[in-house]
Amino acid sequence: MTRRRSRCHDTDDLLAWQPPKPVRAFAPDRIRAASLAAQIARGVSEALKGSGRSRDQVAAEMSAYLGESVSTNILDKYASEAAEEHVINLVRFAALIHATRSRELLQMIAEPFGWAVVEQKHVDAIGLASALEERDRLNREIDARRRSLQQSGGLK
Structure with missing residues (x-):
């Protein structure tokens, strides 16, 4: 008779873990619109819904951040x-990002230009990856020139 091993319940948590996404963006279908202005309005709406705060709270935080009154009525507009x-x-828009903590709003603006909004903590890793890619490109170029010189008899 084989003995069945009991499964550690903590293993389920480990297997379910997903790494955080370095770039957070709205689902494309949630902000798709006929014009840039309409897309921005949809992004504002998504950020407000996803913030976990009431519009009154967002308006109050925007007002405090800016030092001027921002009403829920204008947020609705x-x-x-x-x-x-x-x-x-x-x-x-900057105050809204501050109040909602929505990096997705910034990504919505950056993405059409081929850019990505990432947390500062990832910048060094991205720089390293870029430098490694450049080194690989240079190594390929050096190897190609070396082969060319060897074939032409210019390098022995």
């Missing part, structure tokens, strides 16, 4: 595709 005359300005 910023989040509405229909309110085309109320596109959020950059200063308030």
Whole structure:
């Protein structure tokens, strides 16, 4: 008779663990829109929904950050595709990011340019990866030139 090993319940947690994503972005279908202004409005709406805070709390935090009054009414307009005359300005966009902690808002702006928004703690690792890629490219170029010189008799 074989003895069945009991499974450690902590193993389930380890197997379920997923590494954090270095780039966080809204799902493309959640911010897809006919114009950039409408896409920004959808992003504002998604950030407000995903913040875990009420619009009153977000407005209050934006107001404190800016030192000026930001109402929930204007947040509603910023989040509405229909309110085309109320596109959020950059200063308030920064305050919204501060209040919602939504890196996804920044990613929404960076992504069309081929850029990514990552946490500062990842910058050195990205720099190292870039340097290693450059070193590999240079090594391939050096090897190709060496082969060319050897074939032409210029290097023995």
